[in-house]
Amino acid sequence: MPLTADDHRRLQSLREHLAEATEVLAGYPIARDFDIQALAPFLDFPLNNLGDPGVPSTYRIGTQAFEREVVDFMAAHFRAPGGGAWGYVTHGGSEANLHALYLARERFPDGVLYASEASHYSIVKSARILGLPLVRVRAQPHGEIDYGHLEACLRRNRHRPALLVANIGTTMTEARDDAGAMLWACRALGIERRHLHSDAALCGAYAPFLTPRPSFDFEDGAGSVAVSGHKFFGSPIPCGVMVARKDLVDAVAAEVGYTGSVDTTLTGSRNGFTPLVLWHALRTWGVEGLRARAMHALDTAAYAVDRLRGAGIPAWRNENALTVVFPAPDGRVRAKWQLATQDASHLIVMPGLERHHVDALVEDLVRSPVPVGA
Numbered sequence: 001m002p003l004t005a006d007d008h009r010r011l012q013s014l015r016e017h018l019a020e021a022t023e024v025l026a027g028y029p030i031a032r033d034f035d036i037q038a039l040a041p042f043l044d045f046p047l048n049n050l051g052d053p054g055v056p057s058t059y060r061i062g063t064q065a066f067e068r069e070v071v072d073f074m075a076a077h078f079r080a081p082g083g084g085a086w087g088y089v090t091h092g093g094s095e096a097n098l099h100a101l102y103l104a105r106e107r108f109p110d111g112v113l114y115a116s117e118a119s120h121y122s123i124v125k126s127a128r129i130l131g132l133p134l135v136r137v138r139a140q141p142h143g144e145i146d147y148g149h150l151e152a153c154l155r156r157n158r159h160r161p162a163l164l165v166a167n168i169g170t171t172m173t174e175a176r177d178d179a180g181a182m183l184w185a186c187r188a189l190g191i192e193r194r195h196l197h198s199d200a201a202l203c204g205a206y207a208p209f210l211t212p213r214p215s216f217d218f219e220d221g222a223g224s225v226a227v228s229g230h231k232f233f234g235s236p237i238p239c240g241v242m243v244a245r246k247d248l249v250d251a252v253a254a255e256v257g258y259t260g261s262v263d264t265t266l267t268g269s270r271n272g273f274t275p276l277v278l279w280h281a282l283r284t285w286g287v288e289g290l291r292a293r294a295m296h297a298l299d300t301a302a303y304a305v306d307r308l309r310g311a312g313i314p315a316w317r318n319e320n321a322l323t324v325v326f327p328a329p330d331g332r333v334r335a336k337w338q339l340a341t342q343d344a345s346h347l348i349v350m351p352g353l354e355r356h357h358v359d360a361l362v363e364d365l366v367r368s369p370v371p372v373g374a
């Protein structure tokens, strides 16, 4: 049965709504400057990257070769030792976090998980799913983990392995925990059995371009890194990448007779389209293009702080952050600009958010009733 005229009208009005809402997206870390029309022909196939990206399955309608290139790029981006990394394209940063913590728990079943109060909710949920005891470490006012409190928490459990989460860009203020300092705290207490996971869902794409370079990757001591694909890179479909030390995954690999592949990933059927989207982004931007996008976004974030302050709004941002924090405005402005709000609101300058968007937002803020708080 073909779609009715009414169905077409509904789709058309959805399209208009989406175009309108995308134009006034300011509160979520979502790039909107992607153009993947070249990939449209691949929507004609039942793509499924079933199984391990490196082990062929009897199901051959997939994009694993492109997925492996994406993972190889991320492994190099996160300075993994040559040939020593394994990873796959996930359904987002949350799945990447869950899988990484799963590997960490298999490595240290009696481990204790440490994550700051500013960690993403997927970390808390992962701990619950995996049955891992979670110690919430205090965060400093601007969102970075409180190292003194981390040390005190570690000391209390020094006989147990430490599974550490470093937030590389917290959700509300884009604060970055120092992975090196967190590992140092373990070393100082003689905790030899330790695994550090970098939740770089937000900043992993551009952290390597920042000066000073955040301490978060494999050379800094991480055993696994998660990054979202639909945030800075840009994708019409949520996705992410997880990369881990190869020896960790060998411990969980189980062969599945009928698919021919190895069951190393969290789900069975896996998206075969998003690896193409990420591959397309990496091929079209290249490392230098990604760096330029990051620098442009930083410049726009600095502009946003200046504009907001110029309008009498006490805005601030962490060093080299694309997230600009300011007091929660009137509900109508929050709704229009899709401002995620928890105590304060924030504007996140992802690629595609330009100065004219900032100007329009500031204009709405200035015109709106006096801020009433969250």
Ligand SMILES: *Cc1c(COP(=O)(O)O)cnc(C)c1O
Pocket (backbone or CB within 6 Å): 091, 092, 093, 094, 095, 097, 120, 122, 167, 168, 169, 170, 171, 199, 200, 201, 202, 228, 229, 238, 239, 240
């Ligand atoms: C966005 C984000 C996540 C979750 O990623 P999804 O891709 O939305 O699943 C996890 N951690 C941090 C720090 C994030 O910013």
